[in-house]
Amino acid sequence: MPELPEVEIIRQSLNKKIKQKKVLKVIIRNRNLRFKIPLNFESHLKEKKITKVERFSKYLILNISDNSFCMIHLGMSGTIHILDNKKLLKLTNTSFYNSPFLPKKHNHVEIIFNNFKIIYNDPRRFGFIQIIKNKEELKERFRHLGPEPFDVKFDIDYVYNYFKKRKKNIKNFLIDQNFVSGIGNIYASEILFLSKINPSTNANLLNKLECQKIIFYAKKVLLKAIEKGGSSIQNFTNTSGVEGNFQKNFNVYQREGLACKTIGCTDLITKNIISKRSTFFCNTCQK
DNA sequence: AAGAGGCCCTGATAGC
DNA sequence: TGCTATCAGGGCCTCT
Numbered sequence: 001m002p003e004l005p006e007v008e009i010i011r012q013s014l015n016k017k018i019k020q021k022k023v024l025k026v027i028i029r030n031r032n033l034r035f036k037i038p039l040n041f042e043s044h045l046k047e048k049k050i051t052k053v054e055r056f057s058k059y060l061i062l063n064i065s066d067n068s069f070c071m072i073h074l075g076m077s078g079t080i081h082i083l084d085n086k087k088l089l090k091l092t093n094t095s096f097y098n099s100p101f102l103p104k105k106h107n108h109v110e111i112i113f114n115n116f117k118i119i120y121n122d123p124r125r126f127g128f129i130q131i132i133k134n135k136e137e138l139k140e141r142f143r144h145l146g147p148e149p150f151d152v153k154f155d156i157d158y159v160y161n162y163f164k165k166r167k168k169n170i171k172n173f174l175i176d177q178n179f180v181s182g183i184g185n186i187y188a189s190e191i192l193f194l195s196k197i198n199p200s201t202n203a204n205l206l207n208k209l210e211c212q213k214i215i216f217y218a219k220k221v222l223l224k225a226i227e228k229g230g231s232s233i234q235n236f237t238n239t240s241g242v243e244g245n246f247q248k249n250f251n252v253y254q255r256e257g258l259a260c261k262t263i264g265c266t267d268l269i270t271k272n273i274i275s276k277r278s279t280f281f282c283n284t285c286q287k
Numbered sequence: 288a289a290g291a292g293g294c295c296c297t298g299a300t301a302g303c
Numbered sequence: 304t305g306c307t308a309t310c311a312g313g314g315c316c317t318c319t
Contacts, residue, residue, distance in 0.1 A: 001312065034295075034314075058313080076312055077297075106297085124296045126313060168290065177314075185312065275291080277312065294316080301309080 002074045004148065004182030005225035007058050009244065010080055014060070015053035017082055018113065022049050025112040033108065034075060034128040044131050045070065045111065057145055057181035061138070068133050071141070075126025079103075081119045145181040149218035154180060159211045163203040170206065170214070171199035171274050183218065186231060186253045189280045191217045193252045198286040199272070199279045224249065252280035260285060 002010070026042040049065035062070040074080075081102050102119065109120040109129060120129065132138045147153040162179060163170075173179050174188035183191070192199050195213040197206070206214075225231060230244035251261050256271040260282040267284035 003313095073314080075296090075314080122296095123298070124312090126296065128314090166289070172290090175313085278310090289319105291319085292317090295314095297311100299310090301307105303306090303308105 001076050001184055001186060002058060002078070002230075003184035003187055003222075004058055005187075005222050005246065006230035006244065007055055007060060007074065008226050009230045010074075011053050011055040011060055013082075014080065014118070017116070018050045018062075018118065019052050020049060021113045022047065023111055023113065027110040027112065028108065029110075030106075030108040030125075033122065033125050034073070035130065037109070037129055038131065041129070041131060044068070056142060057148060057177065058184070059142075061132075067135070068131060069138055071130045071132055071138075072120070073127050073129075075122060075124065075128070077124040078120065078122040078127035081121060082116055083119055084116045145177050146179045148182050149180055149215070149222055154215060154218075156208060156211055156215065159215055160206075160208055163206055163211065166204060168203055169200050169274060170197060170203045171277075171279050173203050174214075174218075175277065180218065182222065185277050185279075186250075187218075187221055187225065189253050190221050190251060193281060193286060194221065196286055198283075199274055199281050252282065255280060 023045045024047075026045050028037055028042065031037040031039075045064070050070075051063040051065055054061040054063060058073060060072040060074075062072070064070060072078075072080075083102060103121055103123075106123045106125075107119050107121050108125070111118050111120075120127075132141055147158070163173070166173075168176075171188055171192065174183050174191060175185055189199065191214060194217040195210065197210055197214070225244075225246040228244060228246040228249065231246040231250075232244045252269050255269040258269050260267045260269055262282065262285050265282065265284050267282050269280055270283050272279050272281070
């Protein structure tokens with residue numbers, strides 16, 4: 001489940017690898033991702049340079065030399081691998097695959113460069129790859145998304161006023177991309193734990209101090225996760241050295257029944273289903 | 288317009 | 304052992 005930090009880690013290594021490189025060929029084995037990959041996808045990329053790789057929220061944005069964009073979303077189980085002439089590099093550790101090697105199944109898209117290729121693998125096909133014609137179209141595509149937690153627009157006035165006129169629990173808002181973009185189910189639980197706010201709390205009941213805490217810890221948790229190379233849900237080891245470590249810093253996520261990490265707290269972590277999503281919290285620390 | 292719920296998909300796991 | 308049911312959840316869609 002790549003969220004903003006994991007996508008940022010992938011962006012960094014992908015940018016290093018393919019910036020200013022020319023696409024020689026594109027192979028598509030399965031067009032049926034979340035959205036069908038259009039038939040002209042291959043010809044659109046062929047013989048063009050990738051000028052740089054950017055990111056917004058959980059979206060990777062490959063800038064193409066003709067001023068168009070190739071947008072990639074990894075959905076829940078998408079991974080990107082680099083197959084070098086000599087070695088295989090896995091750029092994300094968030095899939096359900098345990099193997100550090102290239103999975104045999106579900107390699108849907110290959111983008112081939114001079115002496116290496118990048119491979120998009122996605123067992124559940126919740127991800128997608130789209131061509132965006134120009135900047136205006138890109139802006140339109142992201143129009144519905146709220147600011148990232150790092151955005152100066154994500155401030156106390158925005159958050160407090162947003163909550164004031166709405167009626168939904170805070171957990172739901174944190175994973176609502178219209179409100180704030182980039183946070184998913186894992187980091188939402190972590191942010192609320194650090195903010196000492198119960199995930200079921202109605203957002204319009206939060207005072208300004210609590211809103212400030214959410215803003216502060218949203219930034220802090222995501223930055224820390226990026227610093228740690230993202231989160232690996234499965235505990236595998238990999239020789240390519242691109243594994244994430246943030247899962248070791250989880251306070252609540254997937255820690256149901258384990259001791260709360262707050263010093264002096266003797267409670268156990270609880271799991272609740274909120275709007276069909278598992279939510280982890282400490283009933284004592286998060287009132 | 289806000290918010291609830293459904294759907295897409297495969298693999299891991301639980302239960303019989 | 305082999306079957307079926309359930310769960311995992313991001314984004315988009317429909318309905319109220």
